[in-house]
Amino acid sequence: MSIREMCEAFDVTARTLRFYEAKELISPIREGQKRLYSKRDRARLKLILRGKRFGFSLEEIRQLLDLYNHGGGQTTQYARTYEIAKERLVVMIAQRDELSVAIEELKEQLVWGEQMLKTAQLKDAAE
Amino acid sequence: MSIREMCEAFDVTARTLRFYEAKELISPIREGQKRLYSKRDRARLKLILRGKRFGFSLEEIRQLLDLYNHGGGQTTQYARTYEIAKERLVVMIAQRDELSVAIEELKEQLVWGEQMLKTAQLKDAAE
DNA sequence: TAAGAGCTTTACGTTAACGTAAGGTGCTCT
DNA sequence: AGAGCACCTTACGTTAACGTAAAGCTCTTA
Numbered sequence: 181m182s183i184r185e186m187c188e189a190f191d192v193t194a195r196t197l198r199f200y201e202a203k204e205l206i207s208p209i210r211e212g213q214k215r216l217y218s219k220r221d222r223a224r225l226k227l228i229l230r231g232k233r234f235g236f237s238l239e240e241i242r243q244l245l246d247l248y249n250h251g252g253g254q255t256t257q258y259a260r261t262y263e264i265a266k267e268r269l270v271v272m273i274a275q276r277d278e279l280s281v282a283i284e285e286l287k288e289q290l291v292w293g294e295q296m297l298k299t300a301q302l303k304d305a306a307e
Numbered sequence: 308m309s310i311r312e313m314c315e316a317f318d319v320t321a322r323t324l325r326f327y328e329a330k331e332l333i334s335p336i337r338e339g340q341k342r343l344y345s346k347r348d349r350a351r352l353k354l355i356l357r358g359k360r361f362g363f364s365l366e367e368i369r370q371l372l373d374l375y376n377h378g379g380g381q382t383t384q385y386a387r388t389y390e391i392a393k394e395r396l397v398v399m400i401a402q403r404d405e406l407s408v409a410i411e412e413l414k415e416q417l418v419w420g421e422q423m424l425k426t427a428q429l430k431d432a433a434e
Numbered sequence: 435t436a437a438g439a440g441c442t443t444t445a446c447g448t449t450a451a452c453g454t455a456a457g458g459t460g461c462t463c464t
Numbered sequence: 465a466g467a468g469c470a471c472c473t474t475a476c477g478t479t480a481a482c483g484t485a486a487a488g489c490t491c492t493t494a
Binding site: 230233234235259262265268269273278279286287290293294296 | 361385399400403405420
């Protein structure tokens with residue numbers, strides 16, 4: 181897959197793909213000087229984009245990607261990554277809970293806001 | 308409440324509080340030259356910090372705060388803020404759903420990772 | 435009275451995650 | 465041959481959300 185096809189498929193810019201490559205998050209092969217993205221690259225990009233939506237930094241994402249690819253390193257390094265992922269899980273669950281609360285609150289606020297709009301329109305009409 | 312007490316209560320720096328004030332997110336009164344934070348300021352700060360945890364920008368948060376305080380402005384301006392909040396709600400719900408998926412996936416990955424650690428330890432022991 | 439603690443303002447510095455412009459290469463189409 | 469893509473590299477620019485340093489008030493405590 182060419183870089184342009186990747187951009188359209190994932191709705192990202194070419195700059196972004198090259199940036200991720202520079203950060204060693206993806207490693208497309210070269211055909212001449214052009215980049216070719218494999219299925220593996222696409223799977224990794226998908227994970228990167230999801231991670232971003234949850235507020236993970238690219239550095240954190242890089243560590244999680246290591247976990248997915250059973251690192252190439254030593255057991256201790258791998259254990260460290262495992263711990264990081266566990267901590268992130270706790271954070272994610274807490275975040276979801278809090279998000280649920282915020283959603284309910286915002287819903288209530290919207291009902292209230294709707295009421296405000298109606299009375300405001302009545303007032304405008306009366307003037 | 309003094310600025311120092313606020314910092315300890317909310318675990319933020321004084322710089323952050325002054326920064327939020329410059330952005331007109333909170334407006335503490337002055338006693339001489341010192342800032343004094345009211346209950347209202349504390350409520351707003353709480354909302355600001357929650358918003359941040361969900362990835363809202365300070366500018367978006369400022370708009371949501373307007374909603375909470377029924378703006379002082381015109382109906383059209385208020386209606387616009389109302390629309391923004393409705394859009395954010397949709398995003399938040401989608402985000403929660405996606406977060407749930409990611410949580411389950413990460414859980415599975417952790418089970419798998421745990422298994423990896425065990426076999427790696429066996430391998431280490433065998434060497 | 436001198437030192438410190440705690441607050442203040444002003445203003446330049448920092449980091450992440452790209453955007454954007456400049457200039458170059460290689461292939462194809464006319 | 466020249467024009468035009470589509471890609472490349474290099475490198476400076478940008479924005480948000482503060483950090484941090486410098487310099488100055490005010491009150492109290494040794």
